[in-house]
Amino acid sequence: MFDYIYDEKAIVQKRKQIFEEFLELSENVEDGNFKTISTYDLKLLFELYDKVFFHSDFRNQYEGSLRFSFSKRMTRSAGLTLCPQNISTLQPKDVIIEFRFGINFFFNYDLSHKEKFVSGVKTHNALEALQLVLEHEICHVIEFILYHRSSCKGKRFKTIAKNLFNHSSSYHALPTNREIAKEKLGLSIGKRVSFQFENESFEGFINGINKRATVMVKNKEGDYIDRQGNRYAKYYVPLNHLTLIE
Template identity: 35%
Template structure:
């Protein structure tokens, strides 16, 4: 069904599908739509998926139009947010993510993507634990063990850690999806665009891969993306540039008033430091180590 040309929808048929979608989603407070189910009749759901597939498979937004819509979205997000005060905002909420996604759905996906997702269940949130990916879109399948029935819901998650340490104390050009970003809000928009394409592909075609030709075609035609990676400032980059600490570095630090010397094994939100100790865990090299999780700012090179 989703493989046909969108021109197979007449104007009347398109209007009927959209009217049915709007009837399904009307009367719900926007702040309640982030997680709540909003069931569509089966036929409406199938038609909406088909129309969404046809739109993203053929629509092209020229660069000037993309810039206009991107600016409109950023302006509306700042105007509506209770926490985002500037383009380099220092705090944001899940509602800000949701509102941004709703604007993108309205302007780029004919208002079809989020109603389809809400048929199953959709949530937006920030994560402090994501330290390598700028964002992720997740399909969560739950099985009721008593009935063996499965239910599906979706999440779009953006990394608070990466976004908020970019455009901060380290200065370098930031490219997200191949697009040069000059502030945090622009980076947030590029990540949201990328994740919404993942969501569309999951809803319509069940699978999504940003390295695949279909994804990259949609990303290029709709948003002008030229890459599928987010070159944000990572914890590892910040640790190396600001504190001269890298994986493998010999470092010293204080813990409970005692001085320790150890080797950096990993850097995420904090550095994982292994200290040789007779009561520690046995590792492959035959040594026993105690493991410490230390903020990078508290580490100093030991040599």
């Protein structure tokens, strides 16, 4: 099972077929750049992959269970595969493998204008990106099922990903919050910014950007000290509350 080899043309065609069938069947997603999606949609998308790429091997031959979830906290990985550490000691029917997706990467897809490659394949909208991330995670699931361990840095993984999906890389270039902040708002690490907090105005510099920015503000009682002996207090500020000081 799972040992199919497709050429590039067939892969592109299958991916497109899934894209179209998914839009037809999904109750939430109506076009490539969606702002609403549920875990049922993930399951639906996966089932289309099983049908189109795997002749329903997952449905017919994999005895364990698959779960699907979204996370708002994933800021670097767009997808994860969670597999029990002790998979080799479990009965096949007791194995539960979970696909988890960083939802913000897909909702924020069109907030940046840069080219967005996923696994070495250029994508044009959030649904295509989701498909590519799912394909990558499917390769992890296959490795976990067949070999009980998986690493996308390994040669075996790369061969599976190439044969099935023509992936040439294990990385995504989807915009991160940090990149969106930089492109949209000009915010980047080291920049001076001001913001309002409890009706007071503060000034400081950006020390980090994740979901929010970390801003260091000079403060005599602050817990953070730089090499010159200045003390700072640390604030976590939503990106759209920051004003850049030129």
